[in-house]
Amino acid sequence: MISIASWNINSARLRMPIIARFLEQEAPDILCLQEIKCQEHQFPYKAFEELGYTHFAVHGQKGYHGVATVSRIPISEFSRHDWQDNGEARHVGVELTGPEAGALAGMVLENVYIPAGGDEPDRAINPKFGQKLDFLERMTRWADKVDRPTMIVGDFNIAPLESDVWSHKALLKVVSHTPLEVETLKRFQDAHGWTDVGREFIRDPQRYYTxxxxxxxxxxxxxxxxxxxxxxxxxxLAQQATGHRIVEDARTWEKPSDHIPLITEMAS
Known part of the structure; x- marks a missing residue:
């Protein structure tokens, strides 16, 4: 089995203590982080290496955004897509390599941080919302051409199902749960036939928040x-998923991120 985790950490350097706590407690083989908020040379490589995570793919920038994939099994950087079309560091892809990956060798793991989209769900008055929709459209064109076993994880900044939010009615006009965003994300899902692994194990309409x-x-x-x-x-690839869980307690840890980690276990 290989376990893969994803976590919007909201500053890798600031929250390294709770990252370490998570890695010691849950011990995933691979961890995909979003919003690392540092340049590549500033990433806390040594702290990860001391925890046994010695393989890295880091795409960072100064102060904002940034993604990183760290692993204790061999990976190699595979791709960096500029789906934002402005040079922001919002994606890095890796390939699982080496015998440790078993049957998952050659699998591609895409780590993405989709823009939040601002406050107003109207691209005419809020350019950030338009950028978010355009980001998803570029991802959709990419997904239509994906021809390898691939997993895409990260902060999508969209809660598509009614049971993905505390109040469907209250949030229908709130960015992250608007019908337009949900429809746009569905087009991305359909472009490759992606399986929402979390909802395979935490079935709708069960409460599921991150x-x-x-x-x-x-x-x-x-x-x-x-x-x-x-x-x-x-x-x-989704058929090889054997389990999925969230670590909701992480939201109560000292100086927490506003997001919690997700973990999927894959048969290898």
Whole structure:
């Protein structure tokens, strides 16, 4: 078995203590991080190496965005797509290599951070919303040509199902759950026939949240969460998924991210 985790960490350097806690507690083979918020030379490589994670693919930039995939089994950087079309560091892809990957050798793991899209769900008055939709359209054109076993994980910044949000009615006009975003994400899903691995194991309509706003001092009081983070797989690859879970306690750790980690286990 190989376990793959994904986590929008909201600053890798600031939150290295809880990353270490997570790696020691859950021990995934591969961890995909989003919003590392540092340049590549500033990434805390040594801290990861001390925890046994010695393989890296880091795509960073100063102060914002950035993604990194760290692994204790061999990986090689495979791709960097500029789906934002402005040079922002929002994607890195790796290939699993070496005998440790077993039957998953050659699998591609894409790590993505889709833009949040601002506050107003109208591209005419909010350019950030238009950029988000355009990002997804570029991803969709890419997905239509994917011809290898692939998993794409990360912060999609869209909660597509009614059970992915604390209130479908209250959030219909809120960026991340608008019908237009849901439809755009569905086109991306259909372009390759992606399987939403999380929902294969945490079935709709079960509650399934991965993000709670920092505005709520205690997120457990009203539980106003959304499922913004996803792990999707090519149809045949998805059949090798043997388990999926979230680590919701991580939202209560010291200086937490507003997102929690997701873990998928794959038969290798």
């Amino acid at each position: 993000w709670w706003s920092y505005r709520n001092k205690d997120h457990t009081v009203n539980d106003r969460g959304r499922r913004l983070d996803h792990m999707w797989a090519s149809p045949q």
